[in-house]
Amino acid sequence: MEKFKSLTAKVMPIPLTDIDTDMIIPAQFLTSVSKEGYGENLFRRLRDKDPQFPLNQTKYKDAAIMLTDNNFGCGSSREHAVWAILSAGFKVVISKSFADIFFSNSAKNGLVLVTLPEQIVDELLAEAQKHELTLTIDLEAEEVRKVNGTVYKFKYDPFRRHCILNGLDDIDYILSMKNEIAQFRKTQMTKPVASTFANN
């Protein structure tokens, strides 16, 4: 996983709530067995239907921050949604809230999800739709900064923040507790529920 400390980049606003993972990457593109190549089909259906959809507009070509309304990433557990956003060049998504599984999938791929209060998101959305908006996302300081010096504080799950700042993988963390896990398994085996295949 890549490290992320801070980023200054252009914002692409998508003023929609409840953006679900089917919208982010439609099911027909899920047949690949790799993590690459999903970027070109990010929001495919919305892009095909609406020439004005932000991703179709050249002015957002080099945007790396996505700004959306509320409950981003609901629906299916497909991690392909995160891979699609990352491979389309986005490193940060800002929203009023995020769906659970999407949050967890993002953390594991280093996609930074910033939750800001409703009113601030509304203001930023309005601003970004009016003229070009550049923001600095500082994960270390837990701050979003505007060019004019305005600062918005945000809270990040401390453990997730630590992992993303240092590019750490969950799997190494779990493996470091190998002995504890083995010990735990042994005691748990006394429960009748423990062995699913043993009796057949």
Next chain:
Amino acid sequence: MGNTDTKSIFEKIWQSHVVKQIEGHPAVFVIDLMLIHEVTSAQAFKTLEEKGLPVFDSSKLLATIDHSIPTRANRWEIFDEAAKIQVETLRQNCKKYNIPFRDFNQGQGIVHVIGPELGLTQPGMTIVCGDSHTSTHGAFGALAFGIGTSEVGHVLATGCLLQQKPKSMKVEFRGHFRKGVFAKDAILALIGKIGIGGANGHVIEYTGQAIDAMSMEERMTVCNMSIECGARAGLIAPDKTTFAYLKDRPHAPKGEQWSKAIEYWQSLKSDNNCKYDREVIIDLDKLHPVVTWGTNPGQAIQITESVPKLANLPDSEQAVSKAALAYTHLSEGTKIEGTPIDWAFVGSCTNGRIEDLRIVAKVLAGHHIHPQVTMYIVPGSEAVLEQVKQEHLDKVFAEAGAQLRMPGCSMCLGMNDDKVPEGKRCVSSSNRNFQGRQGPGSITHLASPATVAASAIAGKLTSPEQYF
């Protein structure tokens, strides 16, 4: 408010599976069973390979193919090159790592249908799968939730996950169902009430008279859709209905183990007066069948009602609702019953089990579907299909003009050839009505299998009450 030593079933299962939790970190959490399918596993196996890690314990895994496979008779032949590689990749991985695999003609089916059928899903277990509808297994009093592909890799390699403890929520279904109203209507009513983010971050425990009276299949329908209101999982305490379902299933405990298991399972029930972070009550006595009108499962109304007027909706829902109506071509304030439909779909892990298909047969018997309607009936598993044939339901379906297909996810997500054509309207027993979910440009109305069948006969959204 309960005191601190009373625990809910969720608390009990949670605590008994935490290996270690360092202050401020997520818990290292043990997983008892992981279900695997073709779409969300390939990249996880690849990670394992890259890191040179073995599979931790293949006896705690079960794999099958369901999402991207065809449901036509000659399903061995997959025309979509990418889907073919995906299925073949899973076959190879299962062989390589010695993972139990239910291939075609070997008990294949939708992951969430075959786990319970085989008796693998048991009370008190922690169950995960790279699929958000893993919450289905909660019907057995298991803590079951969907995970992403990275996490599939973690479980493959370590048998564990890193987990933040969710909050708890109690949903009580009070009263009794009217005739023609089912578990699907109850869960749609809940999602309609609390909204699609209404249970974000929570594990729901379903309780109440109506839950006690439900069969396991109905309970699975309820738990299945927990994710549609954002819940991490949904579960129901095991009781004699649960035990009766599990008894003598292939992987259920046998003999002396069985009585020990029952004793343990009974201890899982939530303690009296235990505390939940949130409680919701749904009254079923007056509930009519429920259908969706929009493009998320929370946009649901009773079939006797009209599509909401935008002016009557809260500000936060205005834009979404307007876009939804534009997509579904419905006008605010019009009656939802009578909306003409082109397609009808019965299937999915929500409503593709034998009980669902019996209900559909009961409605269809002696009728023919409307000439404008195409109806797909897709059993959730090979075992369900077998049972359909034994009970001669296939004859009823054929005489009614519906197509009985081979098992799989099919039109629930339109990843294979089964798609609702652009601009066509489908009444569906599945779980998501997102834009284009059943195929690009398709319009979906979620409903119970009974409503799907009654609507297929009439060619328009119709209450099934007259058939019961």
